[in-house]
Amino acid sequence: YTDVEYPNLQYHFAPIHAVYQGVRPTLHQAFTTQLDQLRPRSSGEVNLLSSDPAHRPAAHFNYLSDAFDLMELTEAVKRIRELISQPAFDEFRGQELKPGPSVQSDKDIEHFLRAQSSTDYHPSCTCRMGNDDLAVVDEHMRVHGLERLRVVDASVMPDVVSGNLNAPTQMIAMRAADFILDRPQLEPYRPPFAFEHDA
Secondary structure (H helix, E strand, O other): OOOOOOOOEEEEEEOOOOOOOOOOOOOOOOOEEEEEEOOOOOOOEEEOOOOOOOOOOEEEOOOOOOHHHHHHHHHHHHHHHHHHOOHHHOOOOOOOOOOOOOOOOHHHHHHHHHHHOOOOOOOOOOOOEOOOOOOOEOOOOEEOOOOOOEOOOHHHOOOOOOOOOHHHHHHHHHHHHHHHHOOOOOOOOOOOOOOOOOO
């Protein structure tokens, strides 16, 4: 993955046996590795089924609908296995629980991914900012065609960001507050690092 322009995968390590999708917890010590695809090509959609605002919309996630996503995640599983097989893990590593030692071929890994992949609960981009026909809000987060209504959350992101959503969502909210209160944008500020000092 040396040719990517941005981080494409995020690996998580936990000193516990995290239980997902019906896997029974082990009674022995264990650790969990988990991977996230940061810029999936598969895209879902949210559709309104009624003009009644109390009626739930239809959400179609379309996970792994793009073949590239499945290929990238399959390679990521192999990379995790390669990492965990290093000597530094020898005293901690037991038998792999999921996907398990019998899952070795690309086809078997793909089957596992289709059956076990799930969300990280970081939805975004459903009310994206822009000026084209599919955009919902303008650059001030005002809903196109309506007055006195803004959307201020991760849904206004035009594209998925490579990382968790908390910090960028807070920045979106702070910028929206500036728009609402008609405050000028803050001047850029570069705080000094701990090891920097005056000469």
